[in-house]
Amino acid sequence: MAVAYTAQNRHLTVALSGEIDHHRVRGLLEDMDRELDEVLPHTLVVDCRGITFMDSSGIAVLLRLWKRMEALGGTIQVTGLPEQPARVLRAAGLQRLFPLD
Amino acid sequence: MRTIKYTNQVSLVFPSRSANESFARSAAAAFAAQLDPTLDELGDVKTAVSEAVTNAIVHAYPDTLGKVELKLRIYPGNELELIIRDWGIGIPDIDQARTPLFTTGNEERSGMGFTIMESFMDSVKVKSVPGKGTTVTLRKRFALRAGGKV
Numbered sequence: 001m002a003v004a005y006t007a008q009n010r011h012l013t014v015a016l017s018g019e020i021d022h023h024r025v026r027g028l029l030e031d032m033d034r035e036l037d038e039v040l041p042h043t044l045v046v047d048c049r050g051i052t053f054m055d056s057s058g059i060a061v062l063l064r065l066w067k068r069m070e071a072l073g074g075t076i077q078v079t080g081l082p083e084q085p086a087r088v089l090r091a092a093g094l095q096r097l098f099p100l101d
Numbered sequence: 102m103r104t105i106k107y108t109n110q111v112s113l114v115f116p117s118r119s120a121n122e123s124f125a126r127s128a129a130a131a132f133a134a135q136l137d138p139t140l141d142e143l144g145d146v147k148t149a150v151s152e153a154v155t156n157a158i159v160h161a162y163p164d165t166l167g168k169v170e171l172k173l174r175i176y177p178g179n180e181l182e183l184i185i186r187d188w189g190i191g192i193p194d195i196d197q198a199r200t201p202l203f204t205t206g207n208e209e210r211s212g213m214g215f216t217i218m219e220s221f222m223d224s225v226k227v228k229s230v231p232g233k234g235t236t237v238t239l240r241k242r243f244a245l246r247a248g249g250k251v
Contacts, residue, residue, distance in 0.1 A: 022155040023119035025209050053126075053144075055151040059211035084144035091220035092201075092213045 002050070003028060005035050010074075012041035014065070017050025020085070025057040029064055036065075042074045049080035058085060059092045066097055107174040107182070109135070114170045117158040117187070125154040125171050132173045133181055136243045145221035146181065146241065152214040153185040153237045159206055161189025161235060183239040191231035199227070 002018035014032065018024070036044075046065060051058075062078065069076040078098055081089070086100050094100065111132055115121045126147040133146045150171070157169045172184040192198045199219075204212035218225045222239045229235040 019123060021122050021151055022159065022209065023122050026119070029209060053147060053151075055148050055155065056211045056213040056217050057155070057209065059213050060209055063211060064208065083141065084148070087141070087144065087221075088148055088217060091217050092211070 003031065005039075007035075007039045007041070010040060010042040011045075012036070012039045012043070013045045013047055015047040015050060016061075017052075019052055020054040020058040020061065022055070022057045025061060028061065032061070032065065033068070036068050036072075040072060041069075042072075044069050044074060044076045046076065046078045047080055048078060048082065048085060051082055051085050054085035054088055056088065056092065058088065059094065062089070062094060063097075105176055107176050109175040110172065112170065112172045114168055117162045117167045117169050117189075119155075119158055121169070122151055122154050122158065125169075126150045129171065129173055129183060133243075136175065136179055136181060137246060138243050142241070142243055146183070149218045149221045149239050149241075150183060150185070152218050153183070153239065156214055156237070157185060157187040157189065157235070159210065160192075161187035163190070179243045179245055181241050181243065183241075184236060185239070186234065186236045188234040191233055192227070192229040192235055193231050195227050195229055 004015040006013040066076055076098055078100060081100055089100050113128055129150040130143050130147050133143060154169060167187060167189050170186040174182040197203055199215040201216045202212040204210045218239060222241050224240045226238040
């Protein structure tokens, strides 16, 4: 599984790596939901440094995390985005939800 | 109809298994490499192919496995054409399918597939007949670089 979680108090880091596509995202959403239910984070950091490819399936992942953090009243930060996934997220207008650095 | 003859072509046929999404976009990138693309251009091709092939896998054959064909062609003028064809259920309303955020899929889908294809390709054409299948034709022209090909 190319997703790693680091939780401390109510701070959670989700590190995604490898190729994020429809094939991979099946299962990933449920996995992330379980982790969020357990930690109930105030702050969530999505570390994207290890992503080698991402298509619109990644948009679904980030939108889901964003919605979950809205419901929890917490904040979400996306960090370390390589250029290819950043282009996909910008094409979808996701910079309006959170800064894409 | 296009009358100019392509200078190179490959055709791949594979079953609509999601494991083949990665194969299809990698094959497209490998074929496009002969056009001397930048890394960004190569990323755009991979992304657009991934979207079109995933649509075929998820939406054309929702409950069965079917055949997906990926045709890659190079035309004079450094132009790449990618044709993604399926023989699935078809799209009843193409304009609706191309609307950002519209999806008939579940939460795994964002409804942004066509928007991404349109952003990254020069043109996106969709032909679909309900019950017969769908053909998506993507085109992209690559910049000629100094010191590049003859």
